[in-house]
Amino acid sequence: MTTSQEELLPSTRRALLHCIAVAQAEGRAPSLVAAVVRDGRAVWHGSRTSVDGHGPDESVQYRIGSITKTFTAVLVLRLRDEGLLDLGDPLEKHLPGTGAGEVTIAELLAHTAGLAAESPGPWWERTPGSLRPELSDVLGEQPFPHPSGRRFHYSNPGYTLLGALVERLRGAAWEDVLRREVLEPLDLNRTSTRPQAPHAGGWAVHPWADAMLPEPSEDLGRMAPAGQLWSTTADLARFAVFLAQGDDRVLSDRSVREMRTPAAPPEAADVVDRAAYGLGMQIQHRDGRLLVGHGGSLPGFLASLMISVEDDVAAVVLANCTSGPLVSLVAADLVRIVAEAEPRIPEPWRPMHEVDAAELELAGQWYWGTHAFALRLTADGLASLEPLSGKGRRSRFRPNGDGTWTGLEGYYAGELLKAVRRPDGIVDHLDLGSFVFTRQPYGEGAAVPGGVDPDGWRGSGSF
Template identity: 80%
Template sequence: MTTPQEELLPATRRALLHRIAVAQAEGRAPSLVAAVVRDGRTVWTGARTCVEGHAPDEDVQYRIGSITKTFTAVLVLRLRDEGALALSDPLEKHLPGTGVGEATVAELLAHSGGLAAETPGPWWERTPGSLRPELSDVLGERPLVHPAGRRFHYSNPGYALLGALVEKLRGAPWEDVLRRDVLEPLDLRRTSVRPQAPHAGGWAVHPWADVMMPEPLEDLGRMAPAGQLWSTAGDLARFAAFLVQGDERVLSAESLREMRTPAAPVEAADVASGYAYGLGMELRHQDGRALVGHTGSLPGFLACLTIGLSDDVSAVVLANCTSGPAPFTVAADLVRIVAEAEPRVPAPWRPLREADPAVLELVGQWYWGTYAFALRFSADGLLSLEPLSGNGRRSRFRAAGEGVWVGLEGYYAGEFLKPVRRPDGTVSHLDLGSFVFTRQPYDQEAPVPGGVDPEGWRGIG
């Protein structure tokens, strides 16, 4: 018997505290608060501040900037799951007259709609939203800078449009829909559109002197769905757990997996840095570890929520300064510290309660031409196909009814795997997106496209 570890080890907790202490000191942040989540539960919080005896805790609000976009994306995916829209719908279908209606909902979510990065006019993050009362003020006279769907180009106005889309289809303000559909079901009581005490003030720290200046705390108006929210380390820790596990009251785990899947064309520079974008979520690689989540910044604040899916460890970092600490680097380090110091203990292996003989007939070794593959059936009800040696195409498949399986990832995502049976009911071969997989290399008894030489295999005489 083993006892589940309810808390992190003292050495791990000290390493986490040391990391945020270094970040606060070297980044010269007035305050910095962090949280770590494992197995859906907050297992550590820590904070550092320059004010003696007044360190913030997981209940103090900070502005979270573009992490707001992930909340907005959840609202849009809810509409999709309810059938109110399709991700392939052009914006014009639901929100006519914007001038950028050819961009699809998915392209706006993935920042590939071709929209400009920022709004025209004064710096929107440091000026009141009343200067941009209409969507036309957000978009300006040149809203498109690239053809829709051609490249990833981060766009804050694109998420203002998605917020307006939510309002149009729900018939209520974005903040009301967010509170009703996400914040209340997930018990995120300290996440709000406007600051609620206790909250941190935003500061600019002079780059060449140890002095500070307060930053304005503006209501962003139409731009709110792109970056308005205030939240706490505690609430964002609960939100991170939701982004991993899902909650049927808000959004399914399957739809959240879709949000975490790359959805935008990747630029060469992004490939080199290991950066990609899904539907409202950033995908990064750090120290060989895949991380998903979002960063955020507004004048006076820096934020990051990141999730190491393979380790089931998430981290939140919040600071109240315009520049200084690198929140993603710090959050990624917090994930790494826990993952390496206290590796995830796998659940005990358990066999299936029962197995369909028709499925068991499929498992084992198969050949695509002369390439050898193994097909396995696991207790989660999925088939997995992988090469027996070297690198090659691999995917998991879930049952899609009538003996057909659909690919979940990689080259075969969305493709159908179909067992083809002989008249006597035994399996002749597998059809995978038109590729024929046989039990023997180029099996003469299977309908291999192009045929098989009737003399079969031979040496060189």
């Protein structure tokens, strides 16, 4: 009997339950809930609890902290896709008078604007947002501890500025724009800026005693776009599907892929498993697997959302304690358990729907100098260029409809690939950002800058 691909094997389910049980017990979390996503839907939910008066399930809200930043980034990318801004625009162009206007929107998204990590004044996560009614209260008198564009420095005030940008260009409150443009289209009905029953309470657990203290739950006011949201494992599971696949009602697959692309490395002291940051998403390599998503924390709560796009597996972990279980590691472990125990079954190979003779002429072996590459045309309409052996630069390319192709990733991201033809129409060579790829390595008459020695290849006796 074949097990449905939408179901997990009993052994996998038990391994997942064991993982969160250990995390909740050893991390001393009052409660911990988790979900696993595969094939575009949640396929497992688990919970462990010892207090709070109810057994948490996929509909119980927890505060998700900085996962909120990914939602805010989606709103900004929507503005870009509509042509209302460019990521290279200085903030001042659209939101004047902040005192931080020279930084670009891309730098704010990627935490490279040089802004301080936190807002000045009282600890903003444990005090009312009414203490910071204006952007000047969020930024303070010296908002830049670092030059802009020079280093990755995680900044909560930076996402406050992005939230204010959304409000300015939409003419509505960040919360209302988020609900209308993201939450409602994606059916995230249990994600909100304020807690809605049933929800978990936030707790601090004494580091040296099995005792607890309730944490305050403040409205963050201006800081809301950096960490205000409450959500559930069911809603975050749907959000994970969106971040992996895109949804044209909100953002295209191309735009969410851009969010998942590294835009800034971490500081050396923060490097763990080759981590990086995209446009509102954290990126890391763990156990040989590329994971994207975001973590979050506020007093009383911990949260993590991790996605392995290649494995088609995502995990969400939420806990209601200020510190304790390392939920990002737990989420990564949940992804690993499913990916290793039940590897993704690839889609069946299918041929192209139509074959373009001019494009087919480009397929095959090419040489950049003496480096051998293969150009392949795939059924999804893209082309891939990769070394025939060993490591080297590789990328997929999207056709532009005029005989040229644009690189999608790696060294050649954004670079133009075009076929240069002879007068008789035959392809002579490929031009990739000025690099010349020829059918033979330095063949006679090849259009290689600097020319090819007319005596051609030779052996040692010619020296």
